[in-house]
Amino acid sequence: MDVVWFGLLVLGIALLGMLAGGGRSREDLRARRRWDAAFEQESRRTSHTDATRMLLCRSCGISASERAGRCPRCGAIL
């Protein structure tokens, strides 16, 4: 009987350890996801502020920034 109780105790401790480990890894995943989101936001921000992103207007041919989305002269969608 003592051996059975000892086995249950060991099982309980192992289960607790697994739960604690699982919680920690879940926390790590959340932190990494937050970091990924921050990195993605940063990369998107830098690409938006890139001054070389110019497009030629298909209607009048002048160069306009891709960020504006519209030609500054004729208003056509780039």
Ligand SMILES: [Zn+2]
């Ligand atoms: Zn135009």
